[in-house]
Amino acid sequence: MTDILKIAPEVSAALEKDGAVVALESTIVTHGMPWPRNVETALQVEADIREQGAVPATIAVLDGAIHIGLSNGELERLAKADHVMKCSRADIAFAVATGQPGSTTVAATMMAAHAAGISVFATGGIGGVHRGAQDSFDISADLDELARTPVCVVAAGAKALLDLPKTLEVLETRGVPVVGYQTDRFPAFWSRESSLPAPYRLDTPAEIARLLRTRRLFGDHGGVLVANPVPKEAEIPSSEMEGCIDAALEQAAKRAISGKDVTPFVLSLIYDLTNGRSLATNIALVRNNARLAARIALETCSER
Template identity: 45%
Template sequence: MPLNPSAPPSQEPPPAPASRRSVSHAPLLADEVREALAANRPVVALESTIIAHGLPRPRNLQVGRELEELVRKAGAVPATVAVLDGRAHVGLDGAQLERVAGDPGVRKLGHRDLAPALALGATGATTVSATAFLAALAGLRVFATGGLGGVHRAWTETQDESADLRLLARTGITVVCAGVKSILDVPATLQRLETLGVGVLGYGTQWFPGFYLSSSGEPVDWTVRTPQEVAAVMRAREELGGPPAALIVANPVPGDEQLDPAVHDRVLADALSACRRRGITGQAVTPFLLEFLMRETAGASLEANLAAVRGNVRLAARIAVAATR
């Protein structure tokens, strides 16, 4: 029986309001990326936060272009990830990259921010967690970044942990990085990764890198020495099946490009003391510490960061090439 007996039986329901109509929030792939994936050619995901929030202008745009060119020189296709006007993009054209680099209103988006950003038409640069999620959703297998987030110091008091860890625990993508940021609790982060089932490989090293430093002083259980060995591990994980989880390839910054360890330890101790004195907590801790390090090392920490990112991007491209063969 119709709910409205007076309505004609053939009457169609009224259209849904525009705000309730179905809108696709699937990532939009750049033509080059889509064609490469269809042809089983190597693609490397790149985050956009380093461009929008990690570097001063105009150097940020120069670095963004440089990283994409490093991927191309190694024989792979770059796919810088960002959200523009409520649409997730995997792969940006020149104008879009310039927008991310030049617009001061670009937001910083973690995985948890993606849904509101897409629904509300926001524009934002993606962090590790958001980039890994969108890249994997689009079918990419390799992602290059600088350093991961992790467990913060004094976790027992604040229980402050990066969203990167839980996201990587359920996202099957290979992440090439220079370890986790040295401002974090590295031993606790490695323990957490083990608990979450995230694989960790040291690339050419038996020691977990320390982001600005070649070594954090913490050992790794497995060492690989070629992109082909990483690709073999990726294949073995896929063949085994089971719950998806990321594979971390920890690639140390070269010793001659790392931040001087003595300077690093001294400045970091000062930064942590300043943070406690000022009562800085939560999400404000990391940007404060990184800014303090950059200022007090006269930019040396930034150069070490960039050296690590460049090395990670080169290696990620070589791994992507090996994995498609």
Template identity: 45%
Template structure:
């Protein structure tokens, strides 16, 4: 009932797809997905292929994907294949963080939502979980401090100072959980970094209980569920990580 009131009470700029509405109403899992990876992260047609693969992956686990994007002066929560293709092909799409939402809507442009914007809009629509690649030093971190959405990711981008980033998050009451055997924060391309997380677990039910307790207590901060890169990809990830470190050293 509360969720129905939330959906009906959304501003008129929101367009929630029928599939997402149905999933939320039936209490089926819904996973928000950002769209900057489509508009700015990859070239066409790889961006469209990746977007469809991400959505198919969510569906294969029994949940409904809700890719979020802006176009035609509306906030779209859940996209059709035609809409995915439209934003993937757009050559004039803009990157939209939380601060840019109003401007992008007024201009009617195609907007790819960042982590911060996706978190905020997902929360408004009653979506509790958001999956992305990795976190950045940006408004993303600030949004995690004030928006109670669980962000499933592969850690923090390797080009950043990961220990300081994790320290910042924990200082600002963002719950950081590693989904694995060790409480070592992953680094996107690698399973472990020098940063330590407060908690780790391999029990998904424990993660759910932690999230629900945070919501019940109205802690009003996000939760990061950091999932290390799979073992079979660790080798390639280490090659990329080594190349990044060489480039950073040369840039100093």
């Protein structure tokens, strides 16, 4: 992997000292937000992590290498690039081999983070089982990645446009602990609560770090999902969001949009239906997850 991993000096220095590093995905830059909010948010999230005392490592594919940590110039270049591949597990090697620019999803970010020695990752929301998956078989690779790759993923639950009960069921089947952070209910991305209970609850970063340390004692373990609710002042209640989600999914079906194109299409339409509120909520929850991930990474380092 040393031939294709390009670790930024700041990240490399922190890893050499067993310091706290938080991985960040890059699809939020290329597929999740419009210019220039995408770069502004990415830089703000990195600043949030640094303010907590950890080092951010945004991950992307550029010039035939997997970059672990991006400079401001590289972030801007990625945000402005055309035809950026949205890389999951199946795509990241192709992007590297062909030299195409690629942004990393949850699955690919977990792969790259683990290869670089990073054990904590902050994102917005994970992918999961899509509604109607019994017919389409559309299930995100994020779930299998959580089952196989030992990285702690801090997210505001799964994206609410998914089938949340089936997503939790698959995570249980795959042996992935799902921990509600200071909550007994599973968060629903833009909303603090869904109708579903969180399988487990922990209330401090130290407790989460202890879980991660204990899980590492088992030889063949995967990741842990920490479900962190969006801040109360930024949430959009699930009763309001459900109508927007249904309308967006109906439009996606009418236009025969499928696969990786569904989520960015639906998120864009939900942005319009909520008059931009969904984007503001998305930014708030990503920043909230980044701060928690940094605190978990710090606690994890202190226990080594």
